[in-house]
């Protein structure tokens with residue numbers, strides 16, 4: 001099951017200087033605070049640390065967030081393929097395509113790296129993208145799902161986020177449908193695009 005959760009963030013107004021640094025291993029370290037006494041960034045563990053600074057990063061158009069990584073495999077296929085690997089492969093392809101179209105793109109992780117949710121959010125908030133897309137490939141724990149399909153989640157009460165999620169859903173659904181992979185059944189709910197309204201951070205689901 002291909003899943004994308006989508007958040008659209010209003011455009012950034014003025015450039016206010018670097019918003020993140022590249023760490024020693026080229027990981028993105030979002031700036032939490034900066035003063036003449038030093039800069040505090042969020043480490044890959046999601047904890048605040050002092051940082052002397054490396055290459056400075058500015059806001060980007062799109063942040064792609066490959067789910068899972070490191071010891072967190074995500075779902076595992078019958079042939080041993082892990083979701084963490086597949087999520088990253090899709091994100092790298094998407095990044096290359098978006099860059100070829102002229103967009104600036106950052107990945108929350110560009111390798112097999114474990115990142116807590118709060119670090120992914122810190123990166124997204126720091127880079128102020130127009131679009132933030134998390135990529136997952138969910139799977140059943142022990143047996144094939146009776147209703148395989150595609151889900152997209154978007155921010156509640158955000159029409160722009162819902163619109164992007166709808167576009168992604170339609171494209172994912174139509175791209176996967178002809179593959180004829182075993183067990184793939186066109187989901188009868190696949191063309192529905194619902195919105196829920198409970199809570200500002202809840203995600204709406206189209207499944």
Ligand SMILES: [Zn+2]
Nearest residue numbers: 067074136137
């Ligand atoms: Zn996942």
